[in-house]
Amino acid sequence: MTEAYNTNWMSTVGENINKVEEQISSYIGCKYAVALSAGTAAMHLAIKLAGVEPGAKVFCSDMTFSATVNPVVYEGGVPVFIDSEYETWNMSPAALEKAFELYPDVKVVVVVNLYGTPAKFDEIKAICDRHNAVLIEDAAESLGAVYKGRQTGTFGKYGVLSFNGNKIITGSSGGMLLTDDKAGADRARKWSTQSREAAPWYQHEELGYNYRMSNVIAGVVRGQCNHLKEHITRKKEIYMRYKEGLKDLPIKMNPYNERNMEPNFWLSCMLIDREAMCKQVRNDSDAAYIKEPGKTCPTEILEKLAIHNAEGRPIWKPMHMQPIYRMHPFVTETGDGRRSTNAYTDMEKTVDVGADIFDRGLCLPSDIKMTSEEQNNIIEMIRECF
Numbered sequence: 001m002t003e004a005y006n007t008n009w010m011s012t013v014g015e016n017i018n019k020v021e022e023q024i025s026s027y028i029g030c031k032y033a034v035a036l037s038a039g040t041a042a043m044h045l046a047i048k049l050a051g052v053e054p055g056a057k058v059f060c061s062d063m064t065f066s067a068t069v070n071p072v073v074y075e076g077g078v079p080v081f082i083d084s085e086y087e088t089w090n091m092s093p094a095a096l097e098k099a100f101e102l103y104p105d106v107k108v109v110v111v112v113n114l115y116g117t118p119a120k121f122d123e124i125k126a127i128c129d130r131h132n133a134v135l136i137e138d139a140a141e142s143l144g145a146v147y148k149g150r151q152t153g154t155f156g157k158y159g160v161l162s163f164n165g166n167k168i169i170t171g172s173s174g175g176m177l178l179t180d181d182k183a184g185a186d187r188a189r190k191w192s193t194q195s196r197e198a199a200p201w202y203q204h205e206e207l208g209y210n211y212r213m214s215n216v217i218a219g220v221v222r223g224q225c226n227h228l229k230e231h232i233t234r235k236k237e238i239y240m241r242y243k244e245g246l247k248d249l250p251i252k253m254n255p256y257n258e259r260n261m262e263p264n265f266w267l268s269c270m271l272i273d274r275e276a277m278c279k280q281v282r283n284d285s286d287a288a289y290i291k292e293p294g295k296t297c298p299t300e301i302l303e304k305l306a307i308h309n310a311e312g313r314p315i316w317k318p319m320h321m322q323p324i325y326r327m328h329p330f331v332t333e334t335g336d337g338r339r340s341t342n343a344y345t346d347m348e349k350t351v352d353v354g355a356d357i358f359d360r361g362l363c364l365p366s367d368i369k370m371t372s373e374e375q376n377n378i379i380e381m382i383r384e385c386f
């Protein structure tokens, strides 16, 4: 960063940008990395590279941050939401398969690795290949996570990283597009710098964007890269401590498959067993619950943490439940989620996995500066809620 200031390369050209692209692409194991102003910008360019046209349906992870899907709409595409599965909380391969039965012409699939846990890529890739669909991987939350020995961000034709302030490492802001496709990387780099053509003046043949990472930010990211391993180690300790401290309660931690994946443990989350849930209702802006002995709900736990100035969060509210996306198709493992009317009322046969995890789950305080004493206090507060 200091070097950027001292050499006066303060804008979107400079040594830090080149170096951070090299550093990340060699760490991840992809050929090209394009440094951009945000993960959202990287997703937008990935959607353009995948050729999403106005009116085209795109299969998207349902339980995620809105930045995974908004760029589809920037290009005029129509997100079709694919339900989650319980083993990783990511896109359900069975629901994806169902979606291709309903919409066989879809050509692009956007999959997120939620909270740092890889999706089931063997299954998802096989389905995409069978249907000739381009896979885009949103690895914004999962930098450093590994699936079958391979870094996340490399499973799609295009991968997306974020260096926003809340991610596992940060540049304060920033993002990256990852790919093995040289032509794609070149186009993204050109689009991100206002699509200037090679000419002595400002010559434009294509629509451009101001999406390039600044050399100052790139300096921060370069500095942070040295801490990635240490951050992951610390995040894993936090996850394991919660797991141990909460093990005799009727809850489960956010799951992953120990045999074939190693998450980066970005956020520790918990899911309350159905039998241990007290009554909780949520509308579009508020939540309420009725206290019952031995039972609790995310709302009660989050309120309790907040009283002690500790910040937990609800799980990402699924996109199919968002007012902006409520009318979009939503596909569950059993078919069209919009048409299975009693999908969620019959608890034995819950088919809307995303709504269920949103209802019973929450994100726990996971900051790497948290002391073990602070974490023990949080564990104690959660225990008191039961």
Ligand SMILES: *Cc1c(COP(=O)(O)O)cnc(C)c1O
Pocket (backbone or CB within 6 Å): 037, 038, 039, 040, 041, 064, 065, 067, 068, 112, 138, 140, 141, 161, 162, 163, 164, 173, 174, 175
């Ligand atoms: C943070 C995040 C993004 C967006 O990244 P920005 O750098 O904030 O634009 C996209 N997808 C997911 C899943 C994220 O968590």
